[in-house]
Amino acid sequence: MPDAGGPLLPPAGPAAAVPGPAAFADVLGWLATHYNYAIYILLMMIGLYAVLAKGNLVKKVIGLNLLQTAVFLFYLSIGKIDGATAPVVWTDRPPGAEGVPYENPVPHVLMLTAIVVGVSVTAVALALVVRIREAYGTVDEGEILASDEAQEEAESARAEAQEAAADAAGARE
Amino acid sequence: MPVALAAAVVVILLGVLVLLRRVIVGPRLLDRVVAVNVIGTKTIILLALVGYLAGRPGFFLDIALSYALINFVGTIAVLRYYEGRVRRGEPVEEEA
Amino acid sequence: MDAQLPALVIVVPLLAALLVPLAGRRAAWGLVALALLLAFAGCVRLLVRAHALPEGEAIRYALGGWAAPVGIEYVVDRLNALVLTMLSGVAFLVALWMRRSTAREIRPPAVTGYYSVFLLMAAGLMGITITGDVFNLYVFLEIASITAYVLIAMGRRRQALYAGYSYLILGSLGATFILLGIGHLYMATGTLAMADIAAVFAREPQLYDSSVIRTAFAFFTVGLALKMALFPLHGWQPGAYAEAPSATSVFLAATATKVSAYALYRVAFTVFGVRFLETGLPVVRDALLVMACSAIVVGPLLAIRQHDLKRLLAYSSVGQIGYVVLGLALHNADGLTGSFLHFWNHAAAKGALFCVAGALAYRAGTTQVAALKGLGRRAPLTAMLLTVAACSMVGVPLTAGFLTKWYLARGALEAGQWAVIPVLLASSLFTAVYAWRLLQLAWFADEDGPVAEDVPWSMRAPSLVLGAACLVLGVAPLALPVAQAAAEALL
């Protein structure tokens, strides 16, 4: 398991500067010991892609959730201790398990809070999407923007027509 | 004993892999739903096995129980979605 | 009770937020105003107490009786006492102001809910300011943000829904980055209390070279820049301010983004330490300098082109947040003083301007700039308010905005950043262009609008207090010693 607080990147030696078999081995070694970072970054990028590139508002929310889950995994992986047990008081320890340490409970607690926050954000987001669907009849970002634009144009055209009519009335008087 | 438990875990994980194929390829929505549901059932067993492996079955079983409940409600929710589309005569399968 | 004040200023609005839905429609507004008045009184008392303490000390309050590295701690020092006073003061004034405005803009069954969420947001913003724990900061940041999404989406037009949604997506993205920053910080230092992290840095200065710490700081900066709508990341902000109900716009524009800016100050100076800005990751400091300067120029430039008053003011806020961040990038006493002064100055000026927009929406039913025509004749007090606040935004001497620019300019000279001076001048020029357009319409356009009366006094009085603050803060050296003390305490 990766050690918390260890160097994120392999030491930059001369081998790392020139891409070659040695640098490749370095990257592999980094992956072998720090695969939790690789996984969380990969998940985060998938989520980020969904948030930025998808036009469907619900899919954006799913992407956001993926992003948050990636962060949860990152936190939990930094709290992991090799061979440790779940951080809940273990009263009936069997013989031979006296020396087993607990995992770091702090990241777990933090993520419990973060999950609640994430659920609240998702709830608000979905409620907004429901209301948007009622107001616009679609959940597609492009269609919503186009609909807004059409409305603005119609409004400004109406205002101009009114002004022109008022001017004409003023000219007659 | 731990060896047998670990072997069981491996077998179940293999089963999950096989089921994942069914989730991804389909072909029908119902296939996917059933496959996901079976994966859920396997997860419950997996949780229990991990509990015994860790030597602390007591609260891993609690988690397994809660998971079973959520799995049940979740499956019903997905099937209700399916039922609603069938009732309204909307297409249920994704077009290829 | 005095010892319990740091907890009470948060708990009282929170308690009122829960009581409002139970109290029923009649008692709701009184409860909101009372809770925020109590919170304001508490914050003023905290400000006085924080300044009575010797240099470098702070009021500390351990929640649940658990002392700092284990439990969550509330800390009030000179800097956040200043922000707290601004926050609760503006919240109280907006609470007074919003009764008539919400009655017109929010559907009656939703009004108590609106009040409740408003109080939650005020409590969340004050929580961000007062907490001494980085994870608690994240939680309060999310409370304030989630309530802000709701308050924005309650606007009358359907565009408000989409504006709220866009803010939600980008705000949550920012919050996730902040959460990652906290995670990296915890990974490297093993603690979450701000004072404790600072102690770890003091003990092990080699941590400044660690890539984990640098990543953490980069995540904090990007996340908070998104939350405060710093220039290239301001996309969510104009729509949100323009479509929100008037009371939301006033409160958000006067406080919300500045609290995120405060959080960046807190993280950069208290948690990482000023030395980290200089030696650890100077590239972030330079990037902030460039972002702040471009915000200061581009914000008013974009504002000139707007036809909707609220959207115009929103773009001007994009520029104004640049002033608040500039002090961080300069990190010397004068620069920080200028930025801290701006916490109060901008709250007063922008709050007053959005009050004018709200009054316009209340009377004329529109916020188009063209609706300002003849305001000087129809509503002379509101027009005076517009004039004073606009002058303060431009930075006319004897108004509050001038002091900000003066100290920022001095700070820039001291830091050797000559390029900042033309940036400040250009921004004043551009601001003057759109301010002149507003004033010319209000005073010299000779067309009478359809409405011949001003807004009710319950709306006029709080906005006049904000407008008066623009003048008082500019003429009487009231805020200056407070801001200078806060700046010296940080360095």
Next chain:
Amino acid sequence: MRSTDSLIVRYIARRSVPFIQLYALYVLGHGEDGPGGGFQGGVIFASSFVLLGLANGWGYGRRAAPARLLDPLLPLGCLIYLGIGLAALLAGGAFLEYGALAGSDDPEVRRHWHHYGLIGIEVGVMVTVSAAMATLFFEMARPARVQARVDRVGEEADRA
């Protein structure tokens, strides 16, 4: 949302509600020495209403958990939490320092009261979480015809 066609699903959903709620209370009580507590118990409690709504139709579930019951419960749970915190503050401790509720300095008594305080706030959390989760489900799954009725009532109130 109409009820499902399957009699079996409807019947099982109805009959399992009390068991789910009992299990939720068990999870709540177990928060101190196992995986459980207010959040988890609250979500499981709410899932019983969600199940009812899913299987037996929106109206059936909503009658079991009506809005006029859930809406006051939402702030009430938080008020229990804050109230205990403030009670500790009034008893001379810090905010949320449950031990101070004992009113005595005996560490043994304080420890007991610490537990009572903890259980009290867990109950508050459970009330709010279960009410919030059930409200979320019922509001988002609200059928169009109910929505239309709510809008009509709102407009009438607007005019009044």
